Amino acid sequence: MILFYAAGASSQAPHILLREAGLPFALERVDLSTHRYAHGDYRQVNGKGYVPALLLDDGDMLTECAIILQWIADQVPDRNLLPREGTSARYHALEWLHFIATELHKNFITPERHGGVAANFLSKTKFGQEQTRIQVSPRLAWVDRQLEGRAYMAGENVTAPDAYLFTMLTWAQRLGIDLTAWPSLAGFFEKMAERPAVAEALTIEGPPHALLEAE
Numbered sequence: 001m002i003l004f005y006a007a008g009a010s011s012q013a014p015h016i017l018l019r020e021a022g023l024p025f026a027l028e029r030v031d032l033s034t035h036r037y038a039h040g041d042y043r044q045v046n047g048k049g050y051v052p053a054l055l056l057d058d059g060d061m062l063t064e065c066a067i068i069l070q071w072i073a074d075q076v077p078d079r080n081l082l083p084r085e086g087t088s089a090r091y092h093a094l095e096w097l098h099f100i101a102t103e104l105h106k107n108f109i110t111p112e113r114h115g116g117v118a119a120n121f122l123s124k125t126k127f128g129q130e131q132t133r134i135q136v137s138p139r140l141a142w143v144d145r146q147l148e149g150r151a152y153m154a155g156e157n158v159t160a161p162d163a164y165l166f167t168m169l170t171w172a173q174r175l176g177i178d179l180t181a182w183p184s185l186a187g188f189f190e191k192m193a194e195r196p197a198v199a200e201a202l203t204i205e206g207p208p209h210a211l212l213e214a215e
């Protein structure tokens with residue numbers, strides 16, 4: 001199995017979860033500014049051009065972060081990375097994945113293009129970064145209230161939405177959003193950062209694309 005990723009991008013969430021799951025996998029790094037990877041044009045691998053994409057051992061390809069996270073969790077049911085199918089807890093976990101994908105992830109992603117090329121994922125302009133802060137801050141405040149009294153989103157155990165939320169919080173920090181304004185969210189971030197799976201993923205990926213000012 002191969003995870004196509006870009007440093008610090010949303011692909012970091014499945015990267016973390018694959019490590020939490022203890023599944024064997026290889027990584028292929030993608031340069032989002034050129035859409036190239038080690039073996040050529042990434043768009044030949046994933047016609048959507050974006051990461052993450054997960055190439056399965058049977059040759060099938062999965063895309064869309066929230067779906068890849070579900071697939072990973074379902075490979076290792078004993079690890080409880082998602083609640084059992086058919087339970088209301090499962091639907092609440094899916095509710096979180098959908099919320100993170102549509103209300104956080106999408107609101108962080110900039111529509112900016114520089115010379116016709118996608119600005120990777122976070123805005124590179126002061127204006128764009130301020131717009132992102134305005135969009136995501138109320139949603140982060142809401143997540144903070146939901147996390148009150150909990151170690152992780154589903155309670156005491158780490159689950160798939162935690163990996164996704166953690167990656168979104170690294171983006172918030174890069175845009176200068178002060179997490180200490182939201183104590184539950186800040187505590188969650190610290191707890192996640194201490195997990196070996198998270199530390200390993202961050203170390204291997206290295207620093208994400210620079211937030212250059214294009215003004």
Ligand SMILES: N[C@@H](CCC(=O)N[C@@H](CS)C(=O)NCC(=O)O)C(=O)O
Binds near residue numbers: 009051063066118
């Ligand atoms: N709908 C996709 C969006 C993925 C996405 O936004 N990927 C960004 C990085 S976080 C990307 O690869 N952008 C480059 C591009 O669009 O060319 C998902 O949920 O997985």
